[in-house]
Amino acid sequence: MKGSATPLVLVFSTLMVSSCSAFVPSAIPSTAVHSSSTSTTLREGFLDDLLGGVLGNKSAGPQTIMQVPATDLKIGALRFLLQIYLVGEQNKPVPKSWFTKQGDQPGELQVYYADGSGMVSIELEDYGIKFVRHGEKPSLQYRLQESVLLHGVLDELAKVALEMSDIEADKRLLRLQDSNAIDNARDALPARPTSTGA
Helix, strand or coil: CHHHHHHHHHHHHHHHHHHHHCCCCCCCCHHHHHHHHHHHHHHHHHHHHHHHHHHCCCCCCCEEEEEEEEEEECHHHHHHHHHHHHHHHCCCCCCCCEEEEECCCCCEEEEEECCCCCEEEEEEECCEEEEEEECCCCCHHHHHHHHHHHHHHHHHHHHHHHCCCCCCHHHCCEEECCCCHHHHHHCCCCCCCCCCCC
């Protein structure tokens, strides 16, 4: 009896192992490993293609959005004026959307968005103003709100440079290289959303 039980146990265990191994793949196909990440990459690629030209592509380093060339600007006074403007915009579209602080350079303002995905620096230099986006992968919401914010900043610059007729040209805070400099810079931004009345 004992002699016949041993082969029966061996046959039974062999059948169990072979039947269980039918449910376990011998090797995971390489396509299965990459299918999810490929799908995600394709989706992101499609959105980048769709929105990239309008809102700017994601980028690992700082990206210059636009520049406003000038013949002269008063860095300290203009930075102070823009700081006041940006404080007025910090609760748009919702409270605490933006936070502004002075940058490392004397003429630099850094404007951070609440979701932490991006920051835009406004860099005032002797002969122009540069707007630079920072962030490894700024969110769509950030990029939309950044555009709204920068349209407003360009409006303020236009007032200072072009609409202060009671101030002599050489005493203005900003003198542009040409009168279309702000409009040319604005072309780098998505179209401004139209406000709808309630």
